[in-house]
Amino acid sequence: MRELNPKFTFFVIIGILLIALFGFTHYQKVNAEQEQLRIDEINRQIESAKSNVFIEVLEPIPTETPYQIYAPPSIKMDTAFNMNQYFNWKSENASGKKDMNVSTTMYGYKTLKNFSYYDYNWGKNFNAYAPKGKTYFFAYVYTEMDTVLGGNDTRMYLPQQSNYGLLVDSEMFYPILFDYETNQIRQMDETWNLQHVERIKPYGYEFIYQADEITRINTPVMARKDWLRGGKSNAEDGYIVFEIPENYNPRMVRLHGNFFSFGSASWKII
Secondary structure: OOOOOOHHHHHHHHHHHHHHHHHHHHHHHHEEEHHHHHHHHHHHHHHHHHHHOOOOOOOOOOOOOOOOOOOOOOOOOOOOOOOOOOOEEEEEEOOOOOOEEEEEEEEEEEOEEEEEEEEEOOEEEEEEEOOEEEEHHHHHHHHEEEEOOOOOEEEEEEHHHHHHEEEEOOOOOOOOOOOOOOEEEHHHOEOOOOOOOOOOOEOOOEEEEEEOOOOEEEEEEEOOOOEEEEOOHHHHEEEEEEEOOOOOOOOHEEEEOHHHHHOOEEEEEO
């Protein structure tokens, strides 16, 4: 058999490779052109759809923040309630059988430069320090609705901490943000509530017992309280914490409460 010329074989292989490379390049070019045509068609359809769609732009309607606390001109230093004096409001025929009467007051306060709290998540105590020139003001607040007779479970929305502000001179201060559901302020452990039946707790929260997922041991924790029911045993009693100037003048301090459509009231501390 006659042997192939090595040079001829080399040029044949090179030719095959060039043909394959040209074919692959041409295939890629055709695919790229087809893909571009497809993208252009999609963009054309999108632009066509936009021209047929009417988009209405609505200006936002300003809404008043619920229970917004501010310093109204009606607050005068000589017209506020004394501590332990009650502001009362009434809702007629609330249960269909009896009017609903509600009373609330500020009955005490305490100031602390720092406090410690027990964190149930970590299982240990931590410390909180007021910034330089500031102090923590604890206002003690009590709210009660009279017992409603009959079988009706009459209740009302409980005014929350956000319904209160502390007016110091001419500046209004708001309750500090604190995670009461997992933290317990130790300095309040030995302070009694107004009825002197249990230690005072954060206003707007209640103690519940929650079982640990691992140990199954019931642990006391705090939970938000949204409703106020009738009777002294259901009254809301607790503290609200504010951060105010350390050198405040007690005669220029007023706790202001905003009670929905029932009105507002202020209490002086001396």
